[in-house]
Amino acid sequence: MAYEHILTERDGPVGVVTLNRPKQLNALSGPLMEELVAALEAFERDDEIRAIILTGGPSVFAAGADLKEFAVQTAVGMLTNNRIALWDRIKAISKPLIAAVSGFALGGGCELAMLCDMIIASETARFGQPEINVGLMPGAGGTQRLTRTVGKFKAMEMVMTGKFIDAREAERRGLANRVVPPEVLLDEAKRLGFELAEKPPISLRLAKECVVKAFETTLAEGIEYERKLFYFLFAAEDTKEGINAFIEKRKPVYHGR
Secondary structure: OOOOOEEEEEEOOEEEEEEOOHHHOOOEOHHHHHHHHHHHHHHHHOOOOOEEEEEOOOOOOEOOEOHHHHOOOOHHHHHHHOOOHHHHHHHOOOOOEEEEEOOEEEOHHHHHHHHOOEEEEEOOOEEEOHHHHHOOOOOOOHHHHHHHHHOHHHHHHHHHHOOEEEHHHHHHOOOOOEEEOHHHHHHHHHHHHHHHHOOOHHHHHHHHHHHHHHHHOOHHHHHHHHHHHHHHHHHOHHHHHHHHHHHOOOOOOOOOO
């Protein structure tokens, strides 16, 4: 499928989706978001792809929503268009999703990065929720995911003042897994993707579900959910393969069954 606002590539078992509106700093327009979801879901359906990287390229991740679209919107229009439902489809991706962030990840860009499972940040990365500066507030999960990640008081400051944090502070506060030089950002994200691709796909999927569940439920409910999925894995061929390979001192071969 040909895309206008994104680029896609495959590197073995790793799929890469690159936002591609550089003149608009990868502003998240409706058409871009629709293409992004389509590309992610295509990789989701592809059995040869085991991990996915989402990036904006070497200069900018995404500087936020396309405010030209917002300028003509109404409350009813926002409700009936329901474009934020596209974000729920990204959240539903079951394969590991890695954000590779250089430059600005602001507003919707920060929210998009937080939808991913891991964030590799370049030294140039800047994260923020500056919607307050144009009379708005985060609307695609920013107040919730940011607060659960960096804590109440830092989230309050970021959301209510619109101030950014740099890559090193993001790493310290748990908003990035690690920080690397910009020239090796994609290589580092791919290295992580290749590492994940060697793991059993079903176990990865269920482990991801459990960690996400920890954000959304009580401790007791989360532990019960984890236990059920743990038991379920004993029905998977990959689980038997992993255990037997360990016992036999050989490298396991996983097939996602």
